[in-house]
Amino acid sequence: MNTDLEALFRAFAGTIGRPAMADAEFGETFRQMMAALVGFDYVVVFAYRGKERPIALYSTFGSEEHVIFVSLYQAGPYLLDPFYHTARERRTGAFRMRELAPDRFFSSEYYRTYYVQTGLAEEIGFFVTVDQDITIVLSLMRRQETGPFSTTEFELLKRAEPLVASMVRHYWSGLAIRFDAQLHNRPRRSRKSRATSTVGSQADTVWRDLNLTAREASIIDLVLQGHSSESVGLKLAITTGTVKVHRRNVYRKLGISSQTQLLAMYLKNLS
Structure with missing residues (x-):
């Protein structure tokens, strides 16, 4: 062109x-x-x-x-x-x-x-x-x-x-x-709109509500974003083996066996 x-x-x-x-x-x-x-x-x-x-x-x-x-x-x-x-x-x-x-x-x-x-x-x-x-x-x-x-x-x-x-x-x-109005005007919105206007703050509590540690939550967030275990390890300055151990522990805690289930659980708890 x-x-x-x-x-x-x-x-x-x-x-x-x-x-x-x-x-x-x-x-x-x-x-x-x-x-x-x-x-x-x-x-x-x-x-x-x-x-x-x-x-x-x-x-x-x-x-x-x-x-x-x-x-x-x-x-x-x-x-x-x-x-x-x-x-x-x-x-x-x-x-x-x-x-x-x-x-x-x-x-x-x-x-x-x-x-x-x-x-x-x-x-x-x-x-x-x-x-x-x-x-x-x-x-x-x-x-x-x-x-x-x-x-x-x-x-x-x-x-x-x-x-x-x-x-x-x-x-x-x-x-x-x-942005301030988006937060302060929530009472005048529907229940669904109020929920979506505070998604970011809810994201901070999703994993805590599911009983994950701060380290586990950090790892799982990066995994869902598309980071490999090696990339997660580099970003958090831990070994790849440690990342994999934490991932297995998280899956066991949540009673899931796949990233598909992990994402579904994440989005469900956001809403």
């Missing part, structure tokens, strides 16, 4: 002199700018703060796709997402999903149970840190039939990242008040 400079300049010109833009308006401007550079199927923008339920700022999904990519994601699976963990680390820049994913991510139960439902071949995210410990991630997605981004396309997007970051910090600042 050739860069459409006229479309790029036209989209950028729409922001000149604008002190503020609504979520949908700026999201559409971002989409138009990126579409002038590369082809893609979907755009979604999430804001993350700590373990709190992420806020969806903009997306281009249809109603059925929105359920999988947004509603279901916000209900708990985001806690196992490589993009979420990168956002929590406050990293900035443009990254491919496969750069950030743990070594066993694409064979993990999370990937088989949730991520394959998206039908994506690849996802590239712009990670922008803003105020109040918030990171905004703007994702460009391609479905399997479209295929992954080429090296040339990815390099072009990386070159555009400084401009994207500058615009995001200008038009999507002050999001802390929305």
